[in-house]
Amino acid sequence: MRKKEPVTLDITCTKDDELIAAMDTIAVLSGKWKIQLITTLNCGGALQFMEILRIIDGIGTKMLSKELQDLEANLLVKRNVMETRPVTVKYELTPHGRTLERIINEMRIWGLTHRKEVIGKFAES
């Protein structure tokens, strides 16, 4: 490959900073179970670990634990240890986590139109 002296485009329509912000959003929602987990908590309210495990078909303890920790680190999910016997833990979306509903809804809508677009062009050929 050639040596590339970085080209500073005169067409600077998106700042680097804003590009990274969009990529951050993707990063937060990436991972096989994130969207499903967020929508489950958005619909079901506060749920226990084992409850989520039974609701989300196919997920295992390791991935559920990891995905919950990811969301917690991003302040999207709150972990509440209940003083029951035996101890149970409830997970719920934070107010910040609930702001994801809007963008996930947008993704849902775009995904549906995309599907129609692709199926449509596929039928043409």
Next chain:
Amino acid sequence: MRKKEPVTLDITCTKDDELIAAMDTIAVLSGKWKIQLITTLNCGGALQFMEILRIIDGIGTKMLSKELQDLEANLLVKRNVMETRPVTVKYELTPHGRTLERIINEMRIWGLTHRKEVIGKFAES
């Protein structure tokens, strides 16, 4: 792990189908260079392979080639072979590809508020 008889939630607030649609959107935009590539084409119009290679700092020929093929398969990018000597190829967003601008913008906005949220809480502690 326990045997899990799949639980059909009475809290059925999101249909499976719609969940998958949102995940499709993530899938289309996943990959290290997708967002940057789409915004580059959205801003720069029709660009040659080598032009993109020089604009997007850090990308290599293999990944650029692959990411362009991914987008083309999803009908988001059109590949135009120009009858120049030597042959050049121009890539540009399709009308469908341009519909991504809206959702990427939403991601950009959410990403910025998310950054403030996380930095804010971090400063608290």
Next chain:
DNA sequence: GGAAGTAGTTTCGCTATGGAAAGTTGCGTT
């Protein structure tokens, strides 16, 4: 004939992601 430019593909290797299964800890019940 050799260098250089466009547009890729191929190979090798590393790291990240994700799954299955078993192990851990701390209670409470029988």
Next chain:
DNA sequence: AACGCAACTTTCCATAGCGAAACTACTTCC
């Protein structure tokens, strides 16, 4: 003392994603 249950963690393994570098194919310029 043994079993059960919640909530995890750990280990092992397979696949996927990504990058650097080299290689291919074609053409034009010197």
